[in-house]
Amino acid sequence: MPSRRDFFGRLFAGAVITRPAFRNDWLSFVEDATRFVDGRSPAEVAGDEDYWQTIQRAFTIDRTINNLNNGGVSPSPRVVQEAMARYLAISNEAPAYSMWQLVEPQIEQVRQQLARNFGCDPEEMAITRNASEALEIVQLGIHLEKGDEVLTTNQDYGRMLTTYEQRARREGITIRKISFPVPPPSMQDLVDRFEKAIGPRTKVIHCCHITNLTGQIFPIRDIVRMARSRNIEVIVDGAHAYAHFPFQRDDLECDYYGTSLHKWLLAPHGTGFLYVRRDRIADIWPLMAAPPSMDSNIRKFEEIGTHPAANHNAIAEALTFHEAIGAERKAARLRYLRDRWMRRLEGKPRVRLNTSFDPEMSCGLANVGIDGLEPGAIADHLWKTRRIFVTPIVHDEYKGLRITPNVYTRIEEVDDFAVAMEKVLKNGLA
């Protein structure tokens, strides 16, 4: 077995000096590196910079920007970009044949691979263009009558709330939003808040698996069990959860789950999935019409007309890349990066951490505020002075910066952010 120095040194030399000769070389670098750290705990590997440098080199990042907004949308590694370019080139050879007959049918392999990873039957897995589409299919397609109530939170995603508000205007449903502290005192507290807010007409609970604002994880299985015992459906917004931290469908026990794949899975932009439990499919109307013969077919949710096949096929490479790192190792690294900047700022006067350190409650996405300073002004300052890119969040009940590193983020970039925040605390925004 080569020594550690020899192994990673050779890997980097090959990666940096020459472009890989074969299409999946970037992936094999990652697989080789992972084999080298296999057997060590994810927490140990989380701080192994040699290993993470191999991952970093699998991307085409602009390092003049310290991009700490990977929550909105993430870069894809080279192997995904290259796969998408290949599928696009083939599509353009003679699209009615090469895209529709050669490239598009491969969506079935993608469906199988996603279903295996999520832990469901492929016949329960629809491939969509993002979480918005996945969730709106269920939000607009689920049967609700005038006066029926949807229970959600005042920290759910704007577009998803807008969707119910449109149904309220159009059909007279009602929406009730619970509030919760950031971070909450416990996971049970979140279940209790939902339970207490249930009214006689509550038909749906809609909540995030992890919120985009502070990275609060919700105890989905407990919410589903509580709701099911009262005949209430639960729609889970997993936009930021899938491939961020490990879980499978059976850990959640939910019937509906929508996610984006261009966030934490690092898949092509414009990809997502919708899981619907098999016996619920027939009851949900698709967003775009499908014939009655497709009523119980999950593919009715994919009847969207002509669309690029390259994007959804390259999900397969993103999933392979994700599995080459390993879901546990990835989550441990994301927590490690998060802890690194949060521990540095923790306890300093005026610093408000809006995210818990508890691994049950959070992972790589976290939120920090500074009392007396507007998040927008801090974000502007970080960008203008150090090209650090973060997301200002202003909620009625708290405010702060949302920080989302990813697997390609260098330790120095996280440190630069923490140092910049320390300077703001000392000198203000001058």
Ligand SMILES: Cc1ncc(COP(=O)(O)O)c(C=O)c1O
């Ligand atoms: C919690 C949450 N739900 C849904 C979405 C919608 O995702 P997309 O824009 O990929 O459809 C987002 C996007 O950031 C989100 O944060």
